[in-house]
Amino acid sequence: MxxxxxxxxxxxxxxxxxxxxxxxxxxxxxxxxxxxxxxxxxxxxxxxxxxxxxxxxxxxxxxxxxxxxxxxxxxxxxxxxxxxxxxxxxxxxxxxxxxxxxxSGAVGPQGEKGDSGATGPTGPQGETGATGPAGTTGATGPVGPAGSQGEKGDTGATGAIGPAGPTGPQGAAGATGPAGKDGTNASAAVPVTANTSPGSSLALAFAATGDVAYDVTPTQALTLSLSGGVAGQFQILRLVIRQPSSGGFAVTLPTGVKYAGGAAPTVSTTAGQITVLTFATDDGGVTYLGGL
Structure with missing residues (x-):
């Protein structure tokens, strides 16, 4: 009031x-x-x-x-x-x-609480908030059961041939054969010519009389050729080819040689391997025969 x-x-x-x-x-x-x-x-x-x-x-x-x-x-x-x-x-x-x-009068006593009004309509959807920080990594789960056996895969390609094994021990000497007939102008020993640096080509000459031998160690790819021979004599030329420790040097044999079986033998290129060949002529070099 x-x-x-x-x-x-x-x-x-x-x-x-x-x-x-x-x-x-x-x-x-x-x-x-x-x-x-x-x-x-x-x-x-x-x-x-x-x-x-x-x-x-x-x-x-x-x-x-x-x-x-x-x-x-x-x-x-x-x-x-x-x-x-x-x-x-x-x-x-x-x-x-x-x-x-x-x-102004004093404030009157608090009136009774009125009835609650009706609930208003739902407001519009608010904007999506910013993405929160990533949570910590969870503990590792248990190991799952083993899967079934898969199908067998295709067979792989054949691998490269491995290096040759070391030379085996010398075999026991065979029995002595029967004595041959005496040869014409035969000599007690065959001379050997050693060549440890033949270069890329080497001519192998039959002896002026009798037989001869060559011991060759190639240091690079090597091509061989034959020459000489005495008509009316059966002459032999023996050839020893030694691959050095490095190995891998191809050796081309002489052309025009008739080899046993119709094909020239293979000269090994494996390190430390030895190939022994024999050549012969009985018509002074018109025809050369060859083989292992």
Missing amino acids: SQLVSDPSLLVPSAQKTDLVPLWRPSTDPTTPGSTVTITVANLLASVASSGGGGWNYRGAWAANTTYAVDDVVTNAGSTYLVTTAFTSGATFDATNLATIAV
């Missing part, structure tokens, strides 16, 4: 203080039992004005930096004031030059 000022004469303008008048009454009496009539400052001022207090000027809520005249009425913070001396308001409220008509 509002409190009125102690001097009732302040409720009307100074020019009309001769009689006090009812402050306010409803324009229509309530006809419904239990109905209420709300009294407001605006109603009050309107009643005063209609009953001879028309000199008041209701200006509403107090405002800063505003010019006010005598008999202006303003409100502030729930209280009502009458301007008694004209002034211009400052930046903040000041009750100087004002007379209090009504002050």
Whole structure:
């Protein structure tokens, strides 16, 4: 409830203080039992004005930096004031030059809680938030069961031939054969010519008489040829080819030789291997015979 000022004469303008008048009454009496009539400052001022207090000027809520005249009425913070001396308001409220008509009443008791309103509609879907940081790696799971046996794969290509094994031990000497017939101009021993650096080609010459032997160690690819021979003598030329420890040197045998079986024998290129060949002629080199 509002409190009125102690001097009732302040409720009307100074020019009309001769009689006090009812402050306010409803324009229509309530006809419904239990109905209420709300009294407001605006109603009050309107009643005063209609009953001879028309000199008041209701200006509403107090405002800063505003010019006010005598008999202006303003409100502030729930209280009502009458301007008694004209002034211009400052930046903040000041009750100087004002007379209090009504002050704000004490706050009433808390009313009963009203019924809960209906639930409002669901709001729109919010935007997707940023992706959170990656979690820590979980523990390693148990080992799964072994899978079934796969199909057999295709057989791989044959690998390269490995190096030849070392030369075996010397075999036992065979029995001595029967003595041959004495040869014409036969000699007790066959001379041997050793050549450890034959180059890329080597000519093998039959002896001027009797037999001869050559012991050759190639140091590069080697091509051989035959020459010589004495007509009317059966001469033999024996050839020993020794591959060095490095090995791998191809040896091409003489051309125009008739070999046993129709094909020239193979000269080994394996390191440390020895190949022994025999060549012969009985017509002075017109025909050469060869074999192992």
